[in-house]
Amino acid sequence: MTVGMAQDSLRTLIEVGQALAAERDLDRLLDLILRGVTRVVQADRSSLFLLDEARGELWTKIAQGLEGQEIRIPVGAGIAGEVAATGRLLNIAEAYKDSRFSRSADQSTGYRTRTILCVPLQTAAGRTLGVVQALNKFDGPFTREDEELLLAFAGQAAVALENATLFTNLETAHRELQESYQTTLDAMVAALDAREHETQNHSQRVARLTLHLARHVGVPVEHEMEIFRGALLHDVGKIGVPDAILLKPGPLTPEELVVMRTHPDLGYQMLKGIKFLSMAREIVWSHQEKYDGTGYPRSLRGEEIPLGARIFAVADTLDAMTHDRPYRKALSYAAARAEMIKCSGTQFDPKAVEAFLSIPEEEWAQLL
Amino acid sequence: MTVGMAQDSLRTLIEVGQALAAERDLDRLLDLILRGVTRVVQADRSSLFLLDEARGELWTKIAQGLEGQEIRIPVGAGIAGEVAATGRLLNIAEAYKDSRFSRSADQSTGYRTRTILCVPLQTAAGRTLGVVQALNKFDGPFTREDEELLLAFAGQAAVALENATLFTNLETAHRELQESYQTTLDAMVAALDAREHETQNHSQRVARLTLHLARHVGVPVEHEMEIFRGALLHDVGKIGVPDAILLKPGPLTPEELVVMRTHPDLGYQMLKGIKFLSMAREIVWSHQEKYDGTGYPRSLRGEEIPLGARIFAVADTLDAMTHDRPYRKALSYAAARAEMIKCSGTQFDPKAVEAFLSIPEEEWAQLL
Numbered sequence: 001m002t003v004g005m006a007q008d009s010l011r012t013l014i015e016v017g018q019a020l021a022a023e024r025d026l027d028r029l030l031d032l033i034l035r036g037v038t039r040v041v042q043a044d045r046s047s048l049f050l051l052d053e054a055r056g057e058l059w060t061k062i063a064q065g066l067e068g069q070e071i072r073i074p075v076g077a078g079i080a081g082e083v084a085a086t087g088r089l090l091n092i093a094e095a096y097k098d099s100r101f102s103r104s105a106d107q108s109t110g111y112r113t114r115t116i117l118c119v120p121l122q123t124a125a126g127r128t129l130g131v132v133q134a135l136n137k138f139d140g141p142f143t144r145e146d147e148e149l150l151l152a153f154a155g156q157a158a159v160a161l162e163n164a165t166l167f168t169n170l171e172t173a174h175r176e177l178q179e180s181y182q183t184t185l186d187a188m189v190a191a192l193d194a195r196e197h198e199t200q201n202h203s204q205r206v207a208r209l210t211l212h213l214a215r216h217v218g219v220p221v222e223h224e225m226e227i228f229r230g231a232l233l234h235d236v237g238k239i240g241v242p243d244a245i246l247l248k249p250g251p252l253t254p255e256e257l258v259v260m261r262t263h264p265d266l267g268y269q270m271l272k273g274i275k276f277l278s279m280a281r282e283i284v285w286s287h288q289e290k291y292d293g294t295g296y297p298r299s300l301r302g303e304e305i306p307l308g309a310r311i312f313a314v315a316d317t318l319d320a321m322t323h324d325r326p327y328r329k330a331l332s333y334a335a336a337r338a339e340m341i342k343c344s345g346t347q348f349d350p351k352a353v354e355a356f357l358s359i360p361e362e363e364w365a366q367l368l
Numbered sequence: 369m370t371v372g373m374a375q376d377s378l379r380t381l382i383e384v385g386q387a388l389a390a391e392r393d394l395d396r397l398l399d400l401i402l403r404g405v406t407r408v409v410q411a412d413r414s415s416l417f418l419l420d421e422a423r424g425e426l427w428t429k430i431a432q433g434l435e436g437q438e439i440r441i442p443v444g445a446g447i448a449g450e451v452a453a454t455g456r457l458l459n460i461a462e463a464y465k466d467s468r469f470s471r472s473a474d475q476s477t478g479y480r481t482r483t484i485l486c487v488p489l490q491t492a493a494g495r496t497l498g499v500v501q502a503l504n505k506f507d508g509p510f511t512r513e514d515e516e517l518l519l520a521f522a523g524q525a526a527v528a529l530e531n532a533t534l535f536t537n538l539e540t541a542h543r544e545l546q547e548s549y550q551t552t553l554d555a556m557v558a559a560l561d562a563r564e565h566e567t568q569n570h571s572q573r574v575a576r577l578t579l580h581l582a583r584h585v586g587v588p589v590e591h592e593m594e595i596f597r598g599a600l601l602h603d604v605g606k607i608g609v610p611d612a613i614l615l616k617p618g619p620l621t622p623e624e625l626v627v628m629r630t631h632p633d634l635g636y637q638m639l640k641g642i643k644f645l646s647m648a649r650e651i652v653w654s655h656q657e658k659y660d661g662t663g664y665p666r667s668l669r670g671e672e673i674p675l676g677a678r679i680f681a682v683a684d685t686l687d688a689m690t691h692d693r694p695y696r697k698a699l700s701y702a703a704a705r706a707e708m709i710k711c712s713g714t715q716f717d718p719k720a721v722e723a724f725l726s727i728p729e730e731e732w733a734q735l736l
Contacts, residue, residue, distance in 0.1 A: 014520055017382065021527045022492045024534075077582040116570045144567045152382055163531055166392075170535070174542045181549050187638035188556065190563055191608040240559040243611030272553035275544055304673045 009149050012040055016153065020160035022264035028166045033132065033157045040153045041117060041146040045136035048121075049073065049080050050130040058084055058357040071105070080100050082117045083131045086333060091149060092116040093141045096149040100294050117142040119150045129158050178276070189232055192239065195246070202319065209232040209307070209367055216355035217311055222280060230283025234312060237284070249327060254302030261296050264288050283308040287316070292346045302349075310349035314340065314356055317347070322368045333368075372564045377517055380408055385524035397532045401500065401525045408521045409485060411502035411512040417441065418498040419446050426452055426498060436714040439473070446470050451486045451499045457519060460484040461509045476683040489526040497526050536628055546644070557600055560607065563614070568605075570687065575599040577683035579674070584723035585679055591647060595676040598651025602680060605635030605652070617695060628665075629664050632656050655684070660714045670717075678717035682708065682724055685715070690736045701729050701736075 016036045023029040037046035049058035049071075058073045058080055076085045079100050079342070082089055085365060095101045095113045106113055118133035132154055137146065189203045193194060210231035211224060238246060239261055245256045252260060269287035271277050286300060286309035293301030320337040337357070344353040391397040398416060417426035417439075426441045426448055443574060444453040447468050451458055458619050463469045463481040471593045475482055486501035494609035498615035500522055505514065557571045578599035579592060606614060609631055613624045620628060636653035654668060660671030688705040699707070703727070712721040 007375065007378065010375065010382065014378065014385065014524075016383055016527070017389075018492065018523055018527055021385075021524070021531065024531070061536060117460055126385065155386055156382075156389070156486050159386060163392070163535075164391065167531075167535060170538050170542060173643070174538060174545065177542065177549070180640075180643070180645075181545065181552075183640060184549075184552070184638050187634075188607060191605075191634065191638070194608055195610060222500060236557075240562055242563060242615075247610075266559065268556075270552050270559075272548075272551060275541070275548070277548075 002152075004054045004098065008229055009040070009145070010025075013149060013152055013156070016040060016317075016318035017156040021155055021163075023160065023183050024164050024167050026161075026164050026168050032168050033161075033276065036153060036157065037132050037150065040149050041134045041142060042138050043117070043142075044136035045111070046132060046134050047086070048130065048132050051075070051084055051128060066331055069108075071187035079116060079118050080131045080133060083120055083129060084132075087120050089119040089147055091116075091142050091147055092153070092192070111267060115141050117150055119147070119154045121154050121161065123158045123162050124155070127158075127162075129161055132157065136266065138288050174279050185229075185233060185236075188236060188239070192235055192297070195238075195243070198243070201233065202323075205368075206234070206312070206315050206319045209319060210312045212359070212367060213311045213352060213355050214308070216309070216358055217351060219307065219311075223308070227311070229277060230308050231269065231312050233271065233277075233280060233284050234287040234316070235263065235267070236270055237263035237265065240266045240330065240343075261288070279306070280310060285309075285314055287312050287315075290347045294346075305349075311352045314348050314352040317343075318356070319368065333364060334362055372511070377408070377513065381517060381520055381524070384408060384521065388513055388528035391528065392532050394529075394532050394536050397528055404521060404525065405500050405502050405518065408511060408517050410506050411485070411510075412504035412506065413479070414500060414502050415448075416498065416500050417452070419443070419452055419496060424464050426674075434630050437476075447484060447486050448499045448501060451488050451501075452496060455490060455496055457487040457515055458470070458484070459510050459515055460486075474731035483509050485514055487515070487522045489529065491526045491530050492523070495526075495530075497529055500525065509664055511699050549701055553601060553604075554596075556604060556607070560603055563611070570691075571603065572736075573713075574602070574680070574683050574687045577687060578680045578736060580727070581679045581683055581720060581723050582676070584726055585675070585719060587675065587679075587683060593678070594645070595651065598655075598676050599680050601635065601639065601645075601648060601685065602655040602684070603631065603635070603653050604638055605631035605633065608634045629656070632665050643665045647674070647676065650674045653677075655680050657681075657707035658715045659717050663735050664716075673717075675717075679720045679723070682716050682720040685711075686724070687736065701732060 016032075016039065020029065020032055022038065023032055023273065034046045034048055036044065038049075047060060049060045051057075052059055056075050060071050073081045075081050078096070079090055079092065082100060086131060092098050092101065093115055095105070095116055101113070101116070109210070114136050116133055116135055117137070120131050121129040121144055123129065130152070134142065134146075134150060142347070193203050207228050211228045214224060214227050223276060241260055245252060245259050264285050264287060268281055271281040271284060283306060286298070286305050289295035289300045289305045289309060290297065290313070291302060291305065291310065293299050318336060321331045321339060322333065324330045340348065340353050340356055344350045384400075388397065388404065391400055402414045402416055405411065405416075415428060417428045417545070419425075420427055424443045426443060428439050436693040437693050443447045443449050446467070447458055447460065447498055450468060460466050460469065461483055463484055464471070469481070469484070473479070482504050484501055484503055485505070486499055488499050489497040491497065500518070502510065502514075502518060506727065516618060533673060561569060561571050575596050579596045583594050584594060607629055612618060613627050616624070632653050636649055651674060657663035657666065657668045657673045657677060658681070659670060659673065659678065661667050686704055686708070689699045689707060690701065692698045708716065708721050708724055710716045
């Protein structure tokens with residue numbers, strides 16, 4: 001900066017710059033930049049063009065007065081195009097006398113452009129992201145001070161744009177990855193269900209039952225999704241159990257039982273290190289534990305068993321009892337209810353059984 | 369801002385503020401802030417304390433002169449503690465006459481603190497992230513202008529800190545999720561291998577072979593990892609194929625063949641929507657295609673089959689031929705080589721076979 005700038009202008013720059021830096025939403029940021037341009041150099045209108053490097057074009061949707069229209073300009077063409085190509089500002093005192101000026105925007109909006117100050121959006125590292133232009137300064141032409149102010153402002157805007165773009169891209173990638181992961185897990189669960197159960201969607205159904213019970217037990221709302229996922233994935237480790245054991249109609253031999261009982265450990269291993277599944281993983285690991293300590297793989301008892309797994313145990317047994325199996329017909333609700341009461345305190349956490357009993361039979365009919 | 373500030377100071381503020389906004393690495397940012405503090409108010413030293421809300425403490429590792437030591441101060445205690453608690457700056461003209469000043473830092477460093485200007489790091493939304501303090505102004509006490517300058521600087525620093533923290537956290541979460549996903553996929557592959565193959569680690573071995581061949585074919589380096597992953601996951605869809613079909617020693621019936629041949633489609637579905645596996649997924653889908661169009665599921669031919677899948681086909685057959693199977697012994701390298709040559713142009717892409725032939729037998733001994 002070589003020319004003097006008024007203190008007021010510098011303060012505006014600091015204030016506006018801070019607002020830009022704090023804005024991570026791209027659309028709101030572009031809007032802030034547009035409004036900043038007119039404020040910093042006291043102009044009537046502003047526009048912003050972003051560089052599309054792949055196509056060698058500038059584009060915008062946010063020129064004031066041209067809302068909703070996308071304009072594309074080849075880099076090098078016109079005033080904005082020249083600024084993007086050279087990286088140097090242009091200060092035009094009479095637009096209609098400048099051969100580079102295109103009247104088409106004015107023609108379609110009825111606006112009359114007189115003066116233009118156009119500067120590059122350049123990052124600290126010297127990358128050009130686009131250009132901003134201020135139109136029609138309120139009093140006379142744009143000054144040398146305006147040039148410096150708008151250059152400094154454009155520098156702040158470029159950093160903010162770069163940050164917001166990076167942040168938005170990373171956020172999008174992260175959300176997509178989470179969705180993909182869920183897709184893969186869902187597909188695994190569906191494949192497992194198809195392999196093991198005559199009645200499909202066992203895992204989906206048990207997950208819904210578990211969630212319903214969890215709400216009646218009073219589990220905090222922020223844990224609901226993880227408990228649902230844990231219930232959904234409970235048998236994921238069965239990928240490693242052969243059909244001959246998994247689908248055997250009669251009782252398993254002691255050797256077969258050993259193989260069968262590896263599945264909670266294997267499932268736990270498969271989901272290890274996944275932060276957003278840390279609670280779900282505990283349910284997978286503990287879904288075969290029993291309240292009185294006679295379950296597996298760790299023979300946990302009582303409160304040692306994660307609450308989600310204790311709730312799951314009730315939901316899983318309930319679903320099993322109320323559906324046909326190769327070796328027996330489905331039980332009635334009344335019979336299942338009697339069994340639940342009988343096993344409260346031994347197989348099941350009394351709290352989870354109580355939650356089950358508090359839900360009327362009609363409601364279960366919707367879920368089972 | 370109510371007091372006059374010199375243009376030079378305001379310009380420094382704009383310049384330093386922009387450097388802060390551009391820095392996304394947390395450690396480098398903290399260092400920039402420390403250096404900014406001394407520069408903006410012409411002080412000898414600076415320190416920065418971050419607020420640990422959970423513990424109600426301020427902490428730092430980066431007070432100048434105390435490198436490597438972590439200091440913790442309860443919010444409310446001492447000068448920094450008071451500024452954090454009230455959100456209002458303190459300007460101390462004689463540290464040793466102020467009862468809130470703690471001499472312990474001076475005692476351990478041999479430094480002599482005279483003047484202190486301490487201001488809160490407050491975001492635009494009014495959140496206090498910590499405090500910064502400037503020690504020992506070069507000429508006389510800190511002025512009202514210094515107070516305003518340091519407050520404005522702290523505002524810029526707070527926004528930059530908030531951005532860098534958010535960005536770093538998101539980046540870490542994303543990296544962890546990618547690793548977790550890979551862990552899950554690896555566990556699935558290992559479980560599948562354990563189920564199907566007498567010789568374990570078939571998928572791992574074929575993935576290494578495919579990668580080796582891909583390098584000889586001249587696949588671009590940036591595609592190597594995806595091709596490796598595709599080869600690793602090629603049979604992931606077999607989760608949905610029952611053992612009775614998957615492990616049947618003799619030939620399959622037409623009905624069984626239909627089930628068996630669903631596995632490339634199923635695998636493709638399981639990995640759908642995963643951006644970083646988009647090329648891998650194509651290999652999973654096409655790994656049973658043959659060069660002459662007689663494969664499945666889509667009967668693709670020639671260049672219609674993704675290159676990675678054409679390379680994989682050679683690696684997979686090679687691995688199968690050179691290892692024992694329940695129904696036959698492993699073939700010698702020479703026999704496998706003859707078979708490869710025979711099937712070049714029908715089952716296999718001649719380019720992939722050529723790559724195989726160009727690798728000396730001794731090298732294969734390491735891989736098979």
